Amino acid sequence: MKINMLKPSVDRGPWFRMETDEAGTSAEVYIYDVIDSFWGVNAADFVRELQALDVDTINLRVNSPGGSVYDGVAIMNALRRHPANIIATVDGLAASAASFIIQAADEVVMGKNTELMIHDASAICWGNAKDMADTAQILDRISGTIAGIYAERAGGTADEWRDAMLAETWYTAEEAVTAGLADRVDTDDEADPDATNRFDLSIFAHAGRRNAPAPAVNTSHERRPGLSLSNGSPLAAAAHMVAKTIPTPPAEPKDNTTPLEKGPDAMSEAVTKGLRERLGIPAAANLDDTGLLSALDEALAEQEVTPTVTAAAAPGTVVLDAAQYEDLVASAADGRTARQQQLADNRAALVNAAVEDGRIAPARREHWVNALAADPGMSETLAGLEKGLVPLAAAGYVGGVNESTDEDKLYSKFYPGKEG
Structure with a gap:
């Protein structure tokens, strides 16, 4: 598998799509x-859409020359984590x-007539002996x-x-x-015999099975029922290739339990109920x-009394005066603002760390900050980038490109004339 991507031979648009049946079960x-x-x-994007699928069965259909x-x-890893039963069918390559x-x-x-490689x-690497x-x-x-x-x-x-x-086996x-x-060949569903011709396979040593020697197959192999995410397994190793290079974000605060500590949302409901009961305002009044x-204020002015907490208050009801209530609302708003700023600072710190240790290029900083804001799970993808793959200082001629991603550097082999 190339660390960089393979350029599509024609523009076919997005390379994946997901369709749910009418019953919503597959x-x-x-x-x-x-x-x-x-x-x-x-x-x-793929993982985000996959996680949104609430189905029992996923039929994964593949026709791809690979890529990153x-x-x-x-x-x-996203497919392995999904709770649905997943059936992968190779439709071409x-x-x-x-x-x-x-x-x-x-x-x-x-x-039928499909291939696997x-x-x-x-x-490709540009640099000195150490870089190589x-x-x-x-x-x-x-x-x-x-x-x-x-x-x-x-x-x-x-x-x-x-x-x-190493032998590039087809x-x-x-x-x-x-x-x-x-596991098996689906003889009832015949694939397109020319499916592999839809991709440019010239970068491989053998452009398809017809041009490759017969594989050395060990018939004693026994297919096992699924991959493991346990510690020490190859799948777990793939999932955590460079996880140790990512700083651990601060833990989320524990949920509070008392009404006063929960903030204005729960307190507002209790105060509203108590005020309506004491003032005789029907629930239908908007x-x-x-x-x-x-x-x-009008009721107090008419009765010329000072509001007090009475023993008749409903169990679980907390009664506050106006100043206390407004103070709680203001404090909660400040807390939300501070929390949002804390999360933004944490995202920026993760991305800055990735830039500083050479996992992503500085030009991709804003892209990664936005991606983490949209999907916190992107921290796993960021963890999958190798430390030091992006040069921190220019070394030799780079064709006019001062910043590049790990994949841009490693795949320039396939598109030596493409910028960025």
């Missing part, structure tokens, strides 16, 4: 193009990152983790799968089942807090 999820955060829809390994890992995304499904089905992670050595270590670690995922699901050892990845539908990468206070 959904069709399609991944039909390159997997990346640059050319198409990013993994954060980090987007692929994020999608794979599941290559590179797409080949390990489908391993998160409860069942993997190969359509696995290979070692690759990239660092990039080699990154690629070796990523490839080892992915090999472990294949072994965890299909059987065999990670070393065996790493050898197959499988027919039947060969994928024999190797343990899929009065806001200001109107209720005005009615109280």
Whole structure:
């Protein structure tokens, strides 16, 4: 799987879509193009829509040449966490990152005439000998983790799968089942035999199964029932590739229990009820807090009495005078403002840390701050970026580009003339 993305051969729009049936019990999820955060829809959008699916069954349909390994890992983990029963069906091609995304499904089905391909992670590096050595270590670690995922699901050892990845191994539908990468071939649903021709596969060593040697399949492999998220498993390792480089955000404050500590929302309901009871205002009367206070002032002026808390107050009712109530409302508003500012500061700190240790480029700072504000779960995706992949200082000629993402640097191999 390339660490960078593969450019689509034509503009086909977003590479995924999700459709729920009329009964609302199942959904069709399609991944039909390159997997990346640059050319198409990013993994954060995919995961957000996936999490919103409240269904029992998800039919995941795949026809993709792969793309970004980090987007692929994020999608794979999101599928593994979803409570629905997931059936992944390869409709044409599941290559590179797409080949390990489908391993998160409860069942993997190969359509007739479909293909699957696995290979070692690759990239291009510009720099000195240390830069080259660092990039080699990154690629070796990523490839080892992915090999472990294949072994965890299909059987065999990670070393065996790493050898197959280094050889760039292509499988027919039947060969994928024999190797343990899929459960069965759906002979009733015949796929398009030219599906792989819809993508530019020239960057691979073999452009499709017809141009590749027969895979060395270990028939002793036994496919296992699902991936594990337990500590030490390859899937857990993929989910936490660089989690240790992300600072831990402050814990959310514990919920308070007493009415006075809960703030103006719960207190306002109690005060409103108490005022209406004491002033004889029917529940149907549409009065806001200001109107209720005005009615109280009129009643006090007529009776010339000082309001007191009486023993007749309903159990659980707290009665406050106007000054106390207004003070509580103002304090709660200040608290909300302070909390919002605290969350914004935490998001900025996470993004600044990622810029400072070279996980993202400074030009992407605002993008990540907005992404974290829209979806706090994006912190997992940010955690998936490798520390030091973005140079903190210019080193050598960079083609006029001073800032780039990790994926831009590593995938420039495929688009040497594209800026940004």
